[in-house]
Amino acid sequence: MKTDLEALVLRHTRRVPVPDGPAGDGAGMARRLDAALMEAGFKLSGELLAALSRLDERTVVSLAVRTLATVRGMVGDHVRHNSYFISFPDRVPDTFEFWMDCVRATFSDAADLEKAEAALSYGALDLLTLATYGDYQHTYEQMLAVHDELIASARDRVAVLHLGRDVDAEARALYLALGGSATPLNEDDARDLAVLAAHCVHGPQPEAIPVREIRAVINRARVEAGGEPLLDTVTDVLRLACALGDGDVTLQEPTRFPAFPRRLRRVLLGALDAVIAGSPAKLADVGVHRERWKRLGERLHPHEYPRFPRAADAFAVARGDKSAPTADARIEALLAAGDVHGALDLLATMPGRLFRALDRLLRLPLLPAEQEAVLAAAERTAKDVSARVLLSVRDHLDNRADGVGEREKRGKRGGKGTYRVFVNRRGRAWTTPETREAIPAPVRERLAVLLDAEVARRLPVPGRILVDPDMLDVALPLSGRAAAAGLGVLPRGTRSRVEGEVLRFFVYWKEHRSRTDYDLSALMLGDGFTDPAWISYTNLRDGAGEHSGDITSAPDGASEFINMRLGRFTRTYLAPQVNIYSGEGFDQVEESFFGFMTRDLAQAGRPFEPRTVRMKSDLRGPGRVALPMVFQRREDGAWTALWLHLYLQGNPLYNQVEGNRVTVTALLRAFADRRYLTVAHLVDLMAGRGAEVVRWDGASEAGGDGASEAGGDGASEAEASGGDGRQVLYLGLERPDGLPDGTVVITPENLRDLIPS
Template identity: 60%
Template sequence: MVHALEHLVVRHTHRLPSPAGPAGDGAAAARRFDAALMTAGFKLSAELIERLSGFAEPTVVETAVRTLATVRELVGDHVRHNVYFIDFPANVPDTLEFWIACVAETLDDGDARARTLDQLREGVLDLLTLPSYGRYRHTYEEMLAAHDELIAAAGDRLTVLHLGDDGETEVTALYLALAGSTTPLGEEHLSDLAVLAEHGADGPQPEEIPVRENRGVVNHARLRAGATPLFDTVTDVLRLACALAEGDVTLREPTRFRALSRPYRRTLLAGLDAVVAASPAKLSDVSAHAEAWKRLGERLHPHEYPHWPHAAEVFAVARGERKAPSFDSRVEELLTRGDVVAAAELLASHAPGRLFRALDRLLRTAADGKEREAVLAAVERAAPEVSGRVVLSVREHVRNRAGGSGGERRVFVNREGKAWVADDTRPPLDEADRERLVAVLDAETRRRLPSPGHLLIDPDVLDVALPLSGRAASAGLGVLPRGSVSPVEGELLRFFTHWREARHTTDLDLSALVLDADYATVTWLSYTALTDVEGRHSGDVTAAPDGASEFIDLRLGAVRGTFIVPQVHVYSGEGFDQVAEGFFGFMLRESEQRGRPFEPRTVRMKSDLRGPGRVALPLAFRRDDEGRWHAHWLHLYLQGEPSANQVEEHRVSIAVLLRGLMGRSSLTVRHLVSLMQESGARTTLWDGRTVPDAPVTYIGLERPDSLAPGSRVFTPENLRDLLPA
């Protein structure tokens, strides 16, 4: 099996495909492999150690080398995490004293002295011009020598790698899972799907690819592999054209189409002709992306292929030469006339999913109880035809529409994670209507959920948000979907960020804002406030041609506040989508633990920083009334300023955003578990140690070792599969 594919399997499933090789005594090598993994916070399952022990030592060693590289990248240990202050978290100076020391050192430097004196005379000093500021003053090896070895603690993370099937079976299963996902995938997962789809173009295919952008990625891979693309709408063809131009298959951003080879042009035009010939009504989809179709037509030259007349109709509609009113325009026309009942009936008959998405608007537009009754009746009839993900999404929406409009703030998050806040001016939904909708949606979800048999539940997973969109979480290790809440147990909380610039000098800044229960600022830690509340900042690094890291240490018991909001700011240079590499994470340690600033065994979460805007908000920490801390997962980006972003300037906007988010509740695993229990499922809360002898359906943060054969397992890596179809 190609090693790159094995890398994908381990990263996505925490399963190691069973290697192939000569038999032998590999027990000693397997034990060394396990010991090496533990330094990165991973270990082999007992079953996997037993399997590896039966191979010759070279096979085990080769497997270990590949796997170690994968897991170290997963946890962020594939780079060198140096710190500006070599002894961090010890001996971090007071901010003002540190700046004065930098100035004094510069005044002793003949080359920089004159420039610094000129700035001081003008009353404004640019720290970035000081030779001793923002650049490492020691090597990575010198930093390591200044720190003791990590003292192991019982709370250190150990992520178990389990034994998988043979390589090809594991790769095929992963491809089918991603391609057949009922939820949209994130950027990284789409990239991985492209690799898997090309590899598996001639192999088993999913029965259905319900997410259209996933279909676009699969079609691109199939075309490269010489297989026939799968089209059933004209938009499928447009997505493939975007993929061929290395554009955006989600169609959110315009694609600059390039000249296409004749075989590709023929494939696209033949596909269009077949779709329209089979269903001329599908021409109504063209107007939604008319400009893109017009630009694509300039590259496809449909007039050169008169034997595909239906393809030419697509471009005639895009140019306005032929009328094909879109379905949405028909609905809008009815609503403009005030005919809510007819609009609901049209949606229920032809687009039940769109009916559900328009439900709030229809109920608000209805003139009286009779019209609302007609809308609700249409919802009840259409519910069996709507995807499970949409049913659950509407259930979450209805849950958050309780109460009235009394100055509440509404948080908007787009598909890329960009967030903003506005006044919620919507009138409230009728309480009786809400209760009826909840009953309908829960009954439909309950009907679709399979019988789980014996449910074994890790209590910590109950407050994990259902992954209704793959874009609600960043790629990484230990990452949970936006809206999830998870317990935080430890004395010392350490944040870290690492970045490596691609083409331009780039300065990212790690900060942490502390807010009280009323969302007022208590304090912050950043390059402008290196020490406070027994916390420490590792120092400001202002360029990262070879990679740079920053850290913040906090003792949770000393924090005088309710919220801790870590954030990463783009101070200058490349954005999060432009740097060669960027990620954020946090570690938990006990007070007696020493070690390097970055210790992979203590990393609880590491996520990629890839999003719009210039301020990243991965998650926030909240202390409850009993003094316990919990992580609230955000995965959000604020627009910020083009440059010089810093925590002081965004305190108010972050507080407003956080207030809005904390007033919203997400649909979690607890919801599905309660519905399964109502259907009679036997449920056991896992004690973290023992597992039943018989097969179970396990739902938790990590797969336990020694589950009985035939058990079904749902962890954050495949939680999307728990959603009913």
């Protein structure tokens, strides 16, 4: 258990919990660990190296083995990445010539001739029937032997690992941070929270748990430990039941409830009865998830517990035997009757719902007095709305321009109209044409001022903010699926710089029970998202890049790569995607992940080199096509990445880049138009309240000055800290060495902590 917690802490915080151990001379082993970590793109901080050097060598060896295993898993180096073409990216053949070589090899071997002739009897030749197609033709060791060693580059990734406290203290701190998050967690973080909650159930608890899905995870740990759950709505009870049944606490997917033991049935029914007793009006919320309540009632047998009559009422509402109109139904009835003021009075008791309904309310044919009433209600209740909702509405308003400027911009790009983009909590995306009436500019501006003022009021105001400029364009993670789990992953909507002469995508998968074929492909588009071309198993080479070859099954794991020389790329957009051709889905395989590396042309090396990996994310989502990100070449020749984290439904079988290019192009066009709130927005709000913003250049890692004013000279560490005891906030993609003591550090791993409650 301690080992699992240690790895979990390292993944989330980049801190290594140092165990208690006898003092000794571990300096040599600590340096060897540092050297081994460098091969994977990591290194020890000076403080961590010094702490390990003071420990007994055996303690350091044991820690080194665990740490290396964890970081290799983080970067994807825990598996062997072979390529079909042994010399990839060199000597990749022409697609047609390669297929004909496979045909000749098959028909020249008597053992394969009968199988091939049977395939031809259908009038076409299936590639999967060819003897040499789809399976590795060499061992991993043979592949390594034909590749030169990677030449080190100053642009290779180096992530610093920092000194942590003992594992229990680090686990408690991480539990409190995840449990008190103001934004929903992704699925992987929620699973980690469940592990931490079970470990920390008897210790300090988060002061507040604003996200209901997080509360359900913590409640499960409390109930399983014999404690009382924290519940104040009937939906909290439903989420707890889903958690206890290993189901979906977000209520997006149906849960197959188990036969709960009698103790858990008493806990759930008693909690439900108490919630309704405290506020009978909450009974109406049962109707929102009527079918789930009916399924749960079949497992809880409320008729066997007459001492919980109000719980029985909840299931009567679910069956339709008892009336309890939902708040939404009452609001709809009032609006249908033209009673805007009545609807506002009801919505004012549910501030979050009022703010989510603002767009709709302001598009109604309102009289001036009614429009003013809507805005006044928003101003009165903003203080009672979570910052995440306020920021989400602010983000929404930024994408509700009056249309004139948008039409001009679309005309320059050759666009055909504005589209709305929808992404659910699991990353499933779709678009629809924008048909809504515009919100008048003065109304949008008034709401924007209100939202910014309320969010700014809740933000901390440090004396000084040290900012890595690359962090400013990172989008705020306002939803649970804004980013997948992994290394170097940034939230959906982030635009980040891409440096290097070569961009190399990779996918790895290992099938669970049945033969599974994933295909890595890249769609290439010109200005205006026109002139499509692609690299895939059906087009192995393009002027700018090469495909490593098609692997059609992965009982022991398989990898595919696409290598792109950016200097030869003539189009504007490059969108890698992973298509499930056949077999198990992303949620069904034993393991699957996608990522990309950047290299200089002279670096050589193996197809997969861990220290050149810039991003590696797990593929876990619905649908049969994964669309992680899109790369864009700007007019000045520089490259940026737009992070998407999307899953398309696709077809049950035989998905190909050629078949989904129209859908993918429509999504890319919609996302390229969309604006996201970024870290820069919150920095501006804090600066407006008096915080001093300092640009951090990272030079302190080499012992030099660590911060500089934007456009100015470098500042000393004392100057960076303010020198007067004021709180310092650091915002960056990685935590560097050399930060002032006591600095609050925000990186993408804990960016949620920047969003106030």
